[in-house]
Amino acid sequence: MIDAVRAFAAAVLPFLFVLPLVVIVHELGHFLVAKAFGVKIDQFSLGFGKALMHWRDRSGVEWRVGWIPLGGYVRFAGDENASSSLPDKDSLDALREDIRRREGPGAERKYFHFKPIWQRALVTAAGPVANFLLAIALFAVLLSAIGESVTPARVTAVVAGTPAARAGFQPGDLIRSMDGRAVGAFEDLRGYVLLRSGEPIRFLVDRGGTPVTLTATPERRTVTDPLGNEIRMGVLGVEARARPERRRYDPITALGKGAERTWGVLDTTLTYLGRVVTGRESAAHLSGPLGIGDAARQVAEYGGEGGRDFGERMLGAIVALLSLAAVISVGLGFMNLLPVPVLDGGHLAFYAYEAVAKRPVTERVQGVAYRVGLAMLLGLMLFATWNDLQRLRVFQAFGGLFS
Numbered sequence: 019m020i021d022a023v024r025a026f027a028a029a030v031l032p033f034l035f036v037l038p039l040v041v042i043v044h045e046l047g048h049f050l051v052a053k054a055f056g057v058k059i060d061q062f063s064l065g066f067g068k069a070l071m072h073w074r075d076r077s078g079v080e081w082r083v084g085w086i087p088l089g090g091y092v093r094f095a096g097d098e099n100a101s102s103s104l105p106d107k108d109s110l111d112a113l114r115e116d117i118r119r120r121e122g123p124g125a126e127r128k129y130f131h132f133k134p135i136w137q138r139a140l141v142t143a144a145g146p147v148a149n150f151l152l153a154i155a156l157f158a159v160l161l162s163a164i165g166e167s168v169t170p171a172r173v174t175a176v177v178a179g180t181p182a183a184r185a186g187f188q189p190g191d192l193i194r195s196m197d198g199r200a201v202g203a204f205e206d207l208r209g210y211v212l213l214r215s216g217e218p219i220r221f222l223v224d225r226g227g228t229p230v231t232l233t234a235t236p237e238r239r240t241v242t243d244p245l246g247n248e249i250r251m252g253v254l255g256v257e258a259r260a261r262p263e264r265r266r267y268d269p270i271t272a273l274g275k276g277a278e279r280t281w282g283v284l285d286t287t288l289t290y291l292g293r294v295v296t297g298r299e300s301a302a303h304l305s306g307p308l309g310i311g312d313a314a315r316q317v318a319e320y321g322g323e324g325g326r327d328f329g330e331r332m333l334g335a336i337v338a339l340l341s342l343a344a345v346i347s348v349g350l351g352f353m354n355l356l357p358v359p360v361l362d363g364g365h366l367a368f369y370a371y372e373a374v375a376k377r378p379v380t381e382r383v384q385g386v387a388y389r390v391g392l393a394m395l396l397g398l399m400l401f402a403t404w405n406d407l408q409r410l411r412v413f414q415a416f417g418g419l420f421s
Contacts, residue, residue: 032314034087035339037307038064040149040347041090044354047148048092052141058095058128065090088307094130105131106381135373142365149351150280156344158269158276164337165266169204173223173256180255185221185234187256192224204258209282211236213289215252216298247316250300283348302409306402309409310346317342359384359391 042064049062059077063069065084072082084090096113105113110131117126126132130141160166171193176183193201196210196219211219215238223230236252243249267275293299305313321338325331354362364387372378379387 030311032318032335032339033307033311035336036314036343036346037310038087039343040152040350043148043152043347044145044350045090045092047144047146048141051144052092052094052130055133055137055141056128057130057133057141059092060095060097061091061093063091063093096129096131106378106384109381110378135369139366139369142362142369143355145362146351146354149347149354150284153280153283153344153347153351154273154276156276156340156347157279158272160337160341160344161267161275161279162269162272163266165264167262168202168265169258169262170260171201171204171207172258172260174259175257177255177257180253181234181237182255185232187221187223187232187234188225190225191230193221193256194224194229195222196220207254207256209286211254212251213286213293213299217252249303280344280348283345284352287349287352301401302405304398304402304405305409306399306406308403308406312406312409314339314342358394359387360395361391364391 045062045064049059052059059079061080061082063082063084065082065087066089067084067086069082070085072080074080096117113129114126114132117129118124130138133141173182173187173189173191173193175189176187193204193207195201196207198220199206199210201207215236218233218235221232221234223232234254236254238250239253240248240250241253290299290303294301294304317338318335322331322335325334355366357363357367359365359368368379368384
């Protein structure tokens with residue numbers, strides 16, 4: 019029984035540490051900017067479904083914790099549902115008259131849908147922006163308090179028969195740039211190459227003080243990542259066996275580095291999705307809640323390895339999970355900016371139309387758009403969950419029960 023409880027805790031607690039943190043910050047972005055503009059708010063919910071607990075503050079906002087910890091929402095006064103869908107002109111007129119009848123003339127100015135378009139757009143964009151700021155802050159804190167392990171980008175060995183060998187790389191080469199991007203560490207090289215199999219990359223190396231230009235095309239190979247997962251990725255064929263050095267930064271420099279890392283995660287996401295769309299990369303790496311939960315478990319275990327006691331193992335796990343939370347936060351912010359109805363980006367697209375046309379999108383068009391957007395979102399979630407089940411070998415486990 020004790021072992022079962024420990025296994026459950028190891029699988030669930032890292033997930034409950036990472037995802038709620040990212041979701042709370044996203045919703046707080048909407049909430050705080052709305053409050054700054056004087057918007058009347060009914061509910062702030064972490065999670066969906068029946069409330070496990072709830073309370074109301076002095077301003078009348080009901081704070082809720084739902085039993086399904088897969089998201090959250092801020093519900094503004096006057097919303098028909100938690101997605102804050104946009105009323106059309108007739109619905110707005112009816113809502114305005116109803117508010118004036120109940121609360122008096124001018125009361126509608128506290129309601130989200132009667133705020134100027136620019137304020138509504140800022141409230142909507144505040145969620146994704148908060149996710150990007152969270153990522154920057156988490157990376158900055160970790161780089162300032164813990165630092166990063168950096169391996170010099172000097173080639174110590176070239177694997178025979180690889181793209182690097184064919185391109186003419188030699189031991190001792192110091193890699194300065196790739197496709198015009200500066201290389202500060204070997205980790206920069208690895209991160210750039212892994213998603214560019216089949217694409218020629220132009221390198222500038224320092225060979226004994228002489229600049230040399232080389233072009234190599236990474237090959238897709240199966241490798242094992244630090245967590246023990248086998249993945250298909252681009253491989254160049256150079257090794258850097260120098261001892262890594264630990265670098266820590268002052269808070270200001272760490273903020274800049276945090277912004278660089280956040281942009282790096284976003285750039286990697288865009289590159290991967292672009293290659294999926296063009297058929298050069300498999301969509302098998304798209305993950306849903308199951309995949310995030312498993313990644314959180316693996317990252318926590320990896321971060322806790324080597325700790326001399328429980329305290330050190332716990333600290334290592336928390337540091338690793340904070341880094342994962344930063345990456346997930348970037349992904350959540352980016353996803354919510356996609357111009358898909360029911361997401362923040364879809365609302366922003368509707369506001370852009372309203373600003374140009376001087377009227378909201380019609381109820382009929384909104385209805386169709388929301389149904390299509392919801393279907394797209396559910397389809398993506400089902401596909402990601404299927405990937406997770408395949409990756410976690412759930413079907414093989416069930417198959418073994420009946421063999």
